[in-house]
Amino acid sequence: MLTTRQERFAAEYAVSGDEELAAIRAGYGERTARSTGRRLLRNEAVAEAVNVLREDAASHDMVTRQWVTARLKEVAERCMQVVPATPGKGRGEEGGEFRFDASNANRALSLLGKYLQMFSDKTDAKGGTHEESLDDLE
Numbered sequence: 001m002l003t004t005r006q007e008r009f010a011a012e013y014a015v016s017g018d019e020e021l022a023a024i025r026a027g028y029g030e031r032t033a034r035s036t037g038r039r040l041l042r043n044e045a046v047a048e049a050v051n052v053l054r055e056d057a058a059s060h061d062m063v064t065r066q067w068v069t070a071r072l073k074e075v076a077e078r079c080m081q082v083v084p085a086t087p088g089k090g091r092g093e094e095g096g097e098f099r100f101d102a103s104n105a106n107r108a109l110s111l112l113g114k115y116l117q118m119f120s121d122k123t124d125a126k127g128g129t130h131e132e133s134l135d136d137l138e
Contacts, residue, residue: 002046009028013037014053069112072115
């Protein structure tokens with residue numbers, strides 16, 4: 001059974017991953033927070049509480065990620081005329097009219113691509129000749 005401060009430490013550590021900060025936020029002294037945090041993490045009950053909290057957060061995070069990616073996909077499809085626009089305000093009737101919205105389609109696809117880590121912000125500046133660069137492509 002955990003004390004109130006141990007429960008608070010577990011909750012703070014599960015979020016931040018910083019034992020010193022978690023100990024301070026749980027009410028332990030600032031001067032000894034780092035050693036207190038390490039000691040608490042060696043406590044089996046506290047470590048188990050941290051694992052349970054992290055697993056719970058991960059499962060909720062995945063549902064949220066799935067929901068967001070599904071909505072981004074839907075936005076991209078609608079913006080690229082894959083889904084017919086509905087006339088009126090929420091009547092749900094398909095009017096057969098399609099609208100192309102390149103800006104929002106690109107934005108939704110860009111967000112999906114970033115989530116899937118399809119793009120790299122890093123550049124590779126190896127140097128070399130133009131011919132060597134072409135050989136690398138083959």
